Amino acid sequence: MKKRYRPETEAVRIQIDKTHAQEHANPMYLTSSFTYDNAEEMRAAFAGELKRNIYSRFSNPNLQEFVDKICAMEGAEAGYAFATGMSAVFSTFAALCDAGDHIISCRSIFGSTHTVFNKILPKWNINTTYVDIKSPEEWHKAVQPNSKMLYVETPTNPGVDLVDLKWLGQFVKEHELILVVDNCFATPYLQQPIPFGADLVIHSATKFIDGQGRVLGGVTVGKKELIEEIYAFGRSTGPALSPFNAWVLSKSMETLAVRMDKHCDSALKVGEFLSSHKQVSWVKYPFLASHPQYEIAKKQMKAGGGVVAFGIEGGLEAGIKFLNAIEMCSLTANLGDSRTIVTHPSSTTHAKLSEDERLKVDITPELIRVSVGLEHVDDIIEDIDQALISSKA
Numbered sequence: 001m002k003k004r005y006r007p008e009t010e011a012v013r014i015q016i017d018k019t020h021a022q023e024h025a026n027p028m029y030l031t032s033s034f035t036y037d038n039a040e041e042m043r044a045a046f047a048g049e050l051k052r053n054i055y056s057r058f059s060n061p062n063l064q065e066f067v068d069k070i071c072a073m074e075g076a077e078a079g080y081a082f083a084t085g086m087s088a089v090f091s092t093f094a095a096l097c098d099a100g101d102h103i104i105s106c107r108s109i110f111g112s113t114h115t116v117f118n119k120i121l122p123k124w125n126i127n128t129t130y131v132d133i134k135s136p137e138e139w140h141k142a143v144q145p146n147s148k149m150l151y152v153e154t155p156t157n158p159g160v161d162l163v164d165l166k167w168l169g170q171f172v173k174e175h176e177l178i179l180v181v182d183n184c185f186a187t188p189y190l191q192q193p194i195p196f197g198a199d200l201v202i203h204s205a206t207k208f209i210d211g212q213g214r215v216l217g218g219v220t221v222g223k224k225e226l227i228e229e230i231y232a233f234g235r236s237t238g239p240a241l242s243p244f245n246a247w248v249l250s251k252s253m254e255t256l257a258v259r260m261d262k263h264c265d266s267a268l269k270v271g272e273f274l275s276s277h278k279q280v281s282w283v284k285y286p287f288l289a290s291h292p293q294y295e296i297a298k299k300q301m302k303a304g305g306g307v308v309a310f311g312i313e314g315g316l317e318a319g320i321k322f323l324n325a326i327e328m329c330s331l332t333a334n335l336g337d338s339r340t341i342v343t344h345p346s347s348t349t350h351a352k353l354s355e356d357e358r359l360k361v362d363i364t365p366e367l368i369r370v371s372v373g374l375e376h377v378d379d380i381i382e383d384i385d386q387a388l389i390s391s392k393a
């Protein structure tokens with residue numbers, strides 16, 4: 001049997017195949033289909049008797065390599081790679097839920113996931129009950145006889161709230177629910193939900209996994225029997241990742257651990273700086289002792305991640321002034337990039353929600369989200385500092 005290395009090493013070394021050129025970097029398999037030497041081989045491949053690639057909507061070596069790396073880091077049995085994080089999210093629900101099933105989800109989740117729960121799944125009579133991530137008592141009340149799945153993000157976007165994964169693992173066992181964790185903010189390097197009892201883990205690979213703002217991608221990994229259903233759904237409906245993007249993402253996995261160490265070191269420094277700033281009313285970062293769930297963070301995460309949330313003195317108006325005064329950091333919708341990104345959710349990503357709906361998901365007018373990048377941390381801090389000072393005027 002092949003020797004297994006530590007997860008970070010597997011993320012660097014896993015290589016599905018080489019071409020006859022014996023290249024060192026992993027090759028790219030830009031092909032829509034695969035060939036066979038004869039009719040018998042082709043028949044056996046289609047019958048599933050021979051493990052071979054058939055068509056890149058079903059499987060491709062670049063996708064398999066990327067999935068294998070995520071599985072190694074998450075401790076998962078199997079996985080399937082998607083064109084975007086949202087296709088991973090939607091396909092996971094569509095593959096596993098039947099008409100009439102019920103889903104329980106934490107209320108603060110990625111905006112498009114809300115749309116899937118509120119507007120798309122109800123077409124098939126699949127309905128969702130939202131619970132407050134910080135009030136586990138609510139969760140017991142949300143369970144119905146037809147509840148099938150429990151969905152959480154931890155840390156949440158953009159509020160960086162956490163759920164205790166150990167508690168959650170016991171909760172889903174007691175109620176026989178499929179636990180699906182969107183692990184996008186933590187990445188497979190900082191947090192592995194499967195040992196706590198998660199059945200499936202989803203990533204938007206667009207974020208820290210690519211880490212350089214180049215490609216979109218998604219992946220679902222976890223229990224083999226569930227992944228088989230997701231694979232069957234993907235194979236027939238076509239949300240597969242492109243081989244080129246899979247190659248980019250597989251290369252990115254080689255640097256995920258070192259990038260995340262730097263993102264986390266700098267984010268902690270930015271969080272500490274903000275905590276002592278006069279123009280800042282509050283700061284939330286999982287590895288700051290002031291985070292209400294600091295103890296949980298320490299138990300389930302290796303470090304606090306790359307995203308810091310804070311409240312700016314002066315609310316909505318100051319938030320807009322702050323963004324206008326930013327010189328170096330980028331104003332863009334993405335996160336998890338090598339370049340620092342600042343956003344003001346209530347005037348942008350969550351502007352479509354009513355004030356009431358925003359408050360329910362903890363998006364207050366003064367909330368600013370910083371996705372801390374890989375620039376020198378002093379340049380990030382100096383830019384934020386001068387913009388905060390300007391926001392006062």
Ligand SMILES: *Cc1c(COP(=O)(O)O)cnc(C)c1O
Nearest residue numbers: 084085086110157184204206217
């Ligand atoms: C971005 C994001 C997604 C969706 O990913 P895409 O690649 O943009 O489709 C899902 N969940 C979370 C937490 C995200 O941040």
